[in-house]
Amino acid sequence: MKQTLYAKYGSRVTSGIAECLYDRVLGDPELAAFFDGVDIDRLREHVADFLSVLAGGPDIYRGRDLREAHADYKISKQHFEMVMDHIAAAATELGIEPEDIAAIATAIRGHEDDIVSG
Secondary structure: OOOOHHHHHHHHHOHHHHHHHHHHHHOOOOOHHHHOOOOHHHHHHHHHHHHHHHOOOOOOOOOOOHHHHHHHHOOOHHHHHHHHHHHHHHHHHOOOOHHHHHHHHHHHHOOHHHHOOO
């Protein structure tokens, strides 16, 4: 049986990516405004929990439905791709192997229709 990304990387693939991702996104002038008024610590927890599920870890995600959570933001395909680039950069910074970064990206892209609405 193949080892899950959760087992292979532990918290790097969950809270590590979430922490690094939002540090990067909040510093990006094209994306930062999406997070005005958002409780970033709570969002980091939700994203870490969501990544846990995607990485084969425990199903502890208790956030809102992704479509509902993103509907009001009118996220464009371009903005989605920018966030995906930040996810890849965060994962690289944390020492996650390129093929595993690609697997994480594929899993997230499976939810693109729930996130992109603008």
